[in-house]
Amino acid sequence: MSLYATVVTAMWVMLPAYVPNNAAVLAGGGAPIDGGRTWGGRRILGDGKTYRGTVFGILAGFAVAAALDVLHPAAISALGVSLPWFPFEAMIALPAGAMLGDILASFVKRRTGRERGASFPLLDQLDFVVVALALTAVLDPAWFGDNFTLDVLLAILVLTPLLHLATNGIAYQLGLKDEPW
Ligand code: CTP
Numbered sequence: 001m002s003l004y005a006t007v008v009t010a011m012w013v014m015l016p017a018y019v020p021n022n023a024a025v026l027a028g029g030g031a032p033i034d035g036g037r038t039w040g041g042r043r044i045l046g047d048g049k050t051y052r053g054t055v056f057g058i059l060a061g062f063a064v065a066a067a068l069d070v071l072h073p074a075a076i077s078a079l080g081v082s083l084p085w086f087p088f089e090a091m092i093a094l095p096a097g098a099m100l101g102d103i104l105a106s107f108v109k110r111r112t113g114r115e116r117g118a119s120f121p122l123l124d125q126l127d128f129v130v131v132a133l134a135l136t137a138v139l140d141p142a143w144f145g146d147n148f149t150l151d152v153l154l155a156i157l158v159l160t161p162l163l164h165l166a167t168n169g170i171a172y173q174l175g176l177k178d179e180p181w
């Protein structure tokens, strides 16, 4: 695959995993998942992980995957890359894995004494990718194997932190997010 095709494919397959975090920022608020409970004197997850944000994030990612399936023929001819089609399992696994990864990262942040909103370089930028990929590999191993080839995985690992920092920086500038990470 050319570098162009690799990058376009990586962005296409990851879009349903990228959108949930940003959608959660827009929808956040309401009851925290941990119900305010603590463990070892610290919040289990913190006020930044809510039911509303999580559900909205997963629905948004699912909707994006469904929309990409509709756009599939048009995108292939416009971009000139043979892009994959999202099966139902991937439509669920990519956004649900992204939200779960973000939640697990908050769990780790609280255990290591970081308050809500504190930065944890690399964990903040890659938590959601790792779990989204892992859940997709479990729910649809054949589709995962066909599409997440080594070059695509490498492109994802390099480009995701940059994209994540850029979108969060924009959300911060727009006043949607309290911190730029
Ligand atoms: N959000 C949410 N539910 C989620 C994820 C995010 O409601 N599952 C919303 C919250 O309003 C959160 C905002 O999106 O404050 C930004 O998300 P994030 O940066 O992940 O949370 P932080 O507030 O920084 O908290 P943490 O330190 O736990 O990451």
Ligand code: MG
Residues within 6 Å of the ligand: 117, 118, 179, 181
């Ligand atoms: Mg944060």
